Amino acid sequence: MSEHIFIGKLKKIHGLKGELYLELKEEAEIDFEEIKFLLLAEKNASPVPFFTSYLLPHSTGYLVKFENVNSQADAKQFLNRDVFAEDIFILQDEEENDLFSLQGYLVHDKLFGEVGKISSVLEMPGQLIFTVVHSSGKEILLPANEKMILSIDKINSVIEYEAPEGLIELYL
Structure with a gap:
């Protein structure tokens, strides 16, 4: 069974179509090309998976577009949430x-x-x-x-x- 690894935080909304900026923790080395979903922290509960439409490199982090999140209003609920990925997506040094x-x-x-x-x-x-x-x-x-x-x-x-x-x- 996979473990969840903290990779960063959703810091701000980007644009009008519901994209969010994911600020990565410094040492996070993730295979973003393989990720189909991210886990978002819930208060007093286990992280919940949200499927991604795409993840694009942006500045020192990534722009994240979640499925069914199509506006700034939709994206607002995700602001300042901790983001986790399954450990199988952590890049290992060969x-x-x-x-x-x-x-x-x-x-x-x-x-x-x-x-x-x-x-x-x-x-x-x-x-x-x-x-x-x-x-x-x-x-x-x-x-x-x-x-x-x-x-x-x-x-x-x-x-x-x-x-x-x-x-x-x-x-x-």
């Missing part, structure tokens, strides 16, 4: 998706040698972290940073990595 697929890969550090296998990829504020299980059973947390990943061998499931000096030893 590189980030690729990093999640590395679970089970062996990490080989340039200086340390074999570190262990990636047991999970954690989402932390601002970065992803590989949880690597060393042969001793201890967990090592390594930044999933493109500057530290030297190469990825998808055939043999091995990542060549260059950890900051002393980071791996800190966990052992």
Whole structure:
């Protein structure tokens, strides 16, 4: 089941045909071409879906035209409402998706040698972290940073990595 993600607020009416200006929250990266409806906040209730006729880029947001909303008077009821989209419309960074697929890969550090296998990829504020299980059973947390990943061998499931000096030893 999809989750609802807050993407912005309907700030003003645009034109005479019932279009509304959707001001996006800063970090919202949405696949607007695929969206057929938006969810609008209702007081003390779950967001309600409203089908869109179209969504057009405008300034730093989007112009939204809802079905059956054809005038300024019709559009007025939607002003200042929070807007949500289903999480399936949130664009994912392809590189980030690729990093999640590395679970089970062996990490080989340039200086340390074999570190262990990636047991999970954690989402932390601002970065992803590989949880690597060393042969001793201890967990090592390594930044999933493109500057530290030297190469990825998808055939043999091995990542060549260059950890900051002393980071791996800190966990052992």
